[in-house]
Amino acid sequence: MGLPPSPKVAPSFYRTYVGVLMKRFILFYAFLPFLLLVSPLISQAETTDDIEVYVEVLKSKSTKQKTEAIQNIAKTGHVRAGLILEAFLGGKLYSLKENGAIVIINDAASDIEISNAISGEDLGVATKKQIKKLRINNKLRGVVKASLAELQLSHPDKEKRMAAALSKFKSAGSSDIPLLENAIASEENKSIKKILIEAKAAAELSSNDSAIQLAAIKIIEKRGDSQALNLLTQLSQSAENEQVKNEAKQAVGRVESSLALWDISQTLFYGLSLGSVLLLAAIGLAITFGVMGVINMAHGEMIMIGAYTTFIVQEVIRNSMPELFDASLFIALPLAFLITGLIGIGIERGIIRFLYGRPLETLLATWGVSLFLQQAVRSIFGPSNREVGNPSWMSGSFELGQMAITYNRLWIIIFSLGVLFMLMLAMKYTSFGLRMRAVTQNRKMAGSMGIKTGWVDALTFGLGSGIAGIAGVTLSQIDNVSPNLGQSYIIDSFMVVVFGGVGNLWGTLVGAMSLGVFNKFLEPAVGAVLAKILVLVLIILFIQKRPRGLFALKGRAVE
Amino acid sequence: MMGLKRYATKMAATTAVAAGLMLSVSAHAAETIKVGVLHSLSGTMAISETTLKDAMLMLIEEQNKKGGLLGKQLEAVVVDPASNWPLFAEKARELIEKEKVSAVFGAWTSVSRKSVLPVFEELNNIMFYPVQYEGEESQRNIFYTGAAPNQQAIPAVDYLMSEDGGEAKRWVLAGTDYVYPRTTNKILEAYLMAKGVAKEDIMINYTPFGHSDWQTIVSDIKKFASEGKKTAVVSTINGDANVPFYKELANQGIEAEDIPVVAFSVGEEELAGLDTAPLVGHLAAWNYFQSVEADVNEEFISTWKKFIKDEDRVTNDPMEAHYIGFNMWVKAVEKAGTVDVDAVIDALPGITVPNLTGGMSTMLPNHHITKPVLIGEIQDDGQFDIVWETDGLVPGDAWSDFLPGSKDLKSDWVELNCGNYNVAEAKCLGAATN
Structure with missing residues (x-):
């Protein structure tokens, strides 16, 4: 906590402000003994003293003492016991440096409001220098969660009960069985009840009665996930009763084989997800390189600029209207499309149009543009990563059978397919799409039909860049937002477009998805490094055999 | 007589001019002591190394405010090796041969360090390397201020x-x-x-x-x-x-x-691009965290924020390593009374300077330093909360005791004058410092 607080108010005002606070402090401490005398009279007189002693122990350095103290705090049954433990878990339990009183803070950001941990009395505001955090580590977090679970198994809030049940499942010991039985009897929500029954079974695995153990194995096996496997493996190694041991071993085998099946679908999902990322990165390039034939090395930087647009949008939203945060991506999408699209048109009009038909010069010039854009972003935003948050609907995961599906990956798959189909529709059914196809297929003929080929080129390049920009918005959700963001996608994008077949959007889709799935099935077998190399080697071999990629354009237009 | 007098005046004038000239020449040559800063400012590693360049500029500025070194001002010579490993060697050569720097502070990845090693050996200059690394190396011209494996x-x-x-x-x-x-x-x-x-x-x-x-x-x-x-x-x-x-x-x-x-490679700087709320409790091992409670650290942080003109910028472990390394170099130069490379290399072992965790770090004969080891847990504000630390300072060990090839090796540049002395065979393996 070496951080000095940052006063955002004018210094003189700040000083008086602090002065007032100090007065409030002094007043409070003058009355502290009185408060301590009164508060026990109000709440349970016999437990308040105990809880004070136990809470005091949380200041010690010994994990062992703290563990006991946490369990004891939970046992006091004090009205605020749960609150204190939650504060400890959330890193909000502090001690005042001045007199060692233990307080709960409500905000770690600017003005820290503190209240007495045990009485709940409001103590005004403190600065970071006046308070010291009570240390918690992973081991204690586990203990606190287990103790909290005990207190919250009968909590009126459904989600808290759920969390308590889940935490009990992880930590249940034989002493918890009566408690769990009570909870099961009174629980009405089905899914919570199921977890409570499983938690009880987990506790019963270590029972002395082999019949109870065998029944518990059945329940745990039904759960069938990796946690169940973990419990059963432990039992199969430690059980004393031969029958139990065998049954556990067989259950482990069955759970393992069902998990292996789920594993394949999980890998398939990972593959599709990787494929969708490749697809997103490559769609823009499929236009500029695939349709127009421009080797655009600055494509990756368009992705990066899209990601930085998201960052700026989120910064503005955070500072002015935080309630809109979940919608930040929807605001960023059109903005990123416009910005990168305009930059793309600028690049085409300013550089590329002078270089048509000279691929080597185009490559070098766009590479120069990419370095220029990278360094420009580095100078404006600095070299370090920028934080782009996930909106709540893109965080976390849900379970589908034994598969964990993360929301951000799922949305990216849906989104990438959406972008691809919108683009296909635009190319097929809009007049701009028609002109674009006409120009790329036969420039002279299109020109003599009255199409302004120069502008179609510029707009096509702008479209490709704009799509790269919206890809950047999406990729900012899973990758670093740094000036180097684009570089990591440029090679993959070219790979996908060349593999799928230049000039064909369906080819890009199939190419991206098959590369993704192939990569993910290789990865567990040979490791990430070798998988990447193998994919590259296979693509080179494939291109030798079919130089035009998977779906080659046919006809005279190719010539 | 007349002629002689005129001659004398002329002489005096010439001498005065000559002396003045010489004075101005020598003043020019001695005006500054050059310090090389060899960190990537573009490319992949710019994300980490740019901060270190800024930290060096700050340290040099602070030293100049205190009156410089040996009565002279320090001058930073910044070059950009652009995350390109062979370019590191080229730029190191440029710093030493063309700019005639007295010491270089730089490099991040081990491969960039390996690339500049031969240059420093050949041209005999000093480099301070500020990042935790894999060990298995000790070179006369390099001073390792980051952690060796036994320190992290x-x-x-x-x-x-x-x-x-x-x-x-x-x-x-x-x-x-x-x-x-x-x-x-x-x-x-x-x-x-x-x-x-x-x-x-x-x-x-x-x-x-x-x-x-x-x-x-x-x-x-x-x-x-x-x-x-x-x-x-x-x-x-x-x-x-x-x-x-x-x-x-x-x-x-x-x-x-x-x-x-x-x-081992995630510090405050890396967490800056992340929402750390879901990561609370994951750990990092370093020799310094920004959250260390020490007066010297608070002063360093506030100087840094003032220098970089950004309240949100964080400090990290390699910055502390440069802080220690730079102060050690300053002290060694003062002790030797010169910036001459050999004299400073000989003066460095044994130099003790304060580190930012409130203790004192010493340069050891194996060109590594003593440091405390801290384990921190990630907090939701992107800082680390220290959950464990070693009782005292841990001396850096160049050659790991757990690898069969390096168990018997010892590095001592003071008594043995050798970076890889084989204790079992009682001989120095010499140039094969890999």
């Missing part, structure tokens, strides 16, 4: 094996595919096996630089952890790849109480 990796594993750390029995060693993670993991594997961990309880995994799709690996870790033993992950994942790795951990719901991840 080994204590971190010890902590995870202890009761406080959760008594881990099964280990995932995950790293980026290059020399630092590979050597560190080799040392850790040997160490764990010496501690009685079975081979099948260790999973080693490498990923390419900038790896961004962590789904398979994170679910592999989850699977590996579901075999009935407490599992911990030791991460030597470097640079940009960390952000997607931690995002995937959070999304797949791996909590620190179940599978703690201890990282």
Whole structure:
């Protein structure tokens, strides 16, 4: 906590402000003994003293003492016991440096409001220098969660009960069985009840009665996930009763084989997800390189600029209207499309149009543009990563059978397919799409039909860049937002477009998805490094055999 | 007489002019002491190294405010090796031959250090290397102010094996595919096996630089952890790849109480691009955290924020290493009374300066330094909360005691004048410092 607080108010005002606070402090401490005398009279007189002693122990350095103290705090049954433990878990339990009183803070950001941990009395505001955090580590977090679970198994809030049940499942010991039985009897929500029954079974695995153990194995096996496997493996190694041991071993085998099946679908999902990322990165390039034939090395930087647009949008939203945060991506999408699209048109009009038909010069010039854009972003935003948050609907995961599906990956798959189909529709059914196809297929003929080929080129390049920009918005959700963001996608994008077949959007889709799935099935077998190399080697071999990629354009237009 | 007088006046005038000229020449030559700063300001490593360049500029500015060194002002010569390893060697040569710097502070990745080693040896200059590294090296011209494996990796594993750390029995060693993670993991594997961990309880995994799709690996870790033993992950994942790795951990719901991840390359700077709320409890091992409570640290942080003109900028471990290294160099130059390279190299071992954790670090004869080891837990504000620290300072060991090839090697540039003295054979292996 070496951080000095940052006063955002004018210094003189700040000083008086602090002065007032100090007065409030002094007043409070003058009355502290009185408060301590009164508060026990109000709440349970016999437990308040105990809880004070136990809470005091949380200041010690010994994990062992703290563990006991946490369990004891939970046992006091004090009205605020749960609150204190939650504060400890959330890193909000502090001690005042001045007199060692233990307080709960409500905000770690600017003005820290503190209240007495045990009485709940409001103590005004403190600065970071006046308070010291009570240390918690992973081991204690586990203990606190287990103790909290005990207190919250009968909590009126459904989600808290759920969390308590889940935490009990992880930590249940034989002493918890009566408690769990009570909870099961009174629980009405089905899914919570199921977890409570499983938690009880987990506790019963270590029972002395082999019949109870065998029944518990059945329940745990039904759960069938990796946690169940973990419990059963432990039992199969430690059980004393031969029958139990065998049954556990067989259950482990069955759970393992069902998990292996789920594993394949999980890998398939990972593959599709990787494929969708490749697809997103490559769609823009499929236009500029695939349709127009421009080797655009600055494509990756368009992705990066899209990601930085998201960052700026989120910064503005955070500072002015935080309630809109979940919608930040929807605001960023059109903005990123416009910005990168305009930059793309600028690049085409300013550089590329002078270089048509000279691929080597185009490559070098766009590479120069990419370095220029990278360094420009580095100078404006600095070299370090920028934080782009996930909106709540893109965080976390849900379970589908034994598969964990993360929301951000799922949305990216849906989104990438959406972008691809919108683009296909635009190319097929809009007049701009028609002109674009006409120009790329036969420039002279299109020109003599009255199409302004120069502008179609510029707009096509702008479209490709704009799509790269919206890809950047999406990729900012899973990758670093740094000036180097684009570089990591440029090679993959070219790979996908060349593999799928230049000039064909369906080819890009199939190419991206098959590369993704192939990569993910290789990865567990040979490791990430070798998988990447193998994919590259296979693509080179494939291109030798079919130089035009998977779906080659046919006809005279190719010539 | 007349002629003589005129002659004398003329002489005096000439001498005066000549003396003046000479004075101005010598004043020009002695005006500044040049210090080279060799950090990438563009390319992949710019993300980490630019901060170190700024830290060096700040340290030099502060020293100049105090009156410079040996009565002269210091002048920073900044070059940009652009994350390009061979360019590091070229730029180092430029600094030493063309700019005639007295010492160089720089490099981040081990491969860039290896690339400049021969240049420093050939041209005989001094480099301070500020980043934690894999050890297995000790060179006369290099001073290693970052942590050796015994000052970071080994204590971190010890902590995870202890009761406080959760008594881990099964280990995932995950790293980026290059020399630092590979050597560190080799040392850790040997160490764990010496501690009685079975081979099948260790999973080693490498990923390419900038790896961004962590789904398979994170679910592999989850699977590996579901075999009935407490599992911990030791991460030597470097640079940009960390952000997607931690995002995937959070999304797949791996909590620190179940599978703690201890990282050796993740500091305050790396966390700046992340929402750390889901990562609370994951660990990092360093010799310095911004959250260290010490007056000297608070002063450093406020100077840094003032220098960089940004209240949100953080400090990190390699910055502290430069702070220590720079002050050691200043003290050694003062002790030697000259910036002459050989004199300063001889003066450096034994120099003791304050570090930012409130203690004193000493340069050892093996060109490594003594440092405390701290384990910090990630907090929701992107800072670390220190949960464990070594009782005293740990001396850096160049040659690991857990690798068969380097067990017998010892580095001592004071008495043995050798970076790789074989104790068993009682001879110096010499130039093969790899």
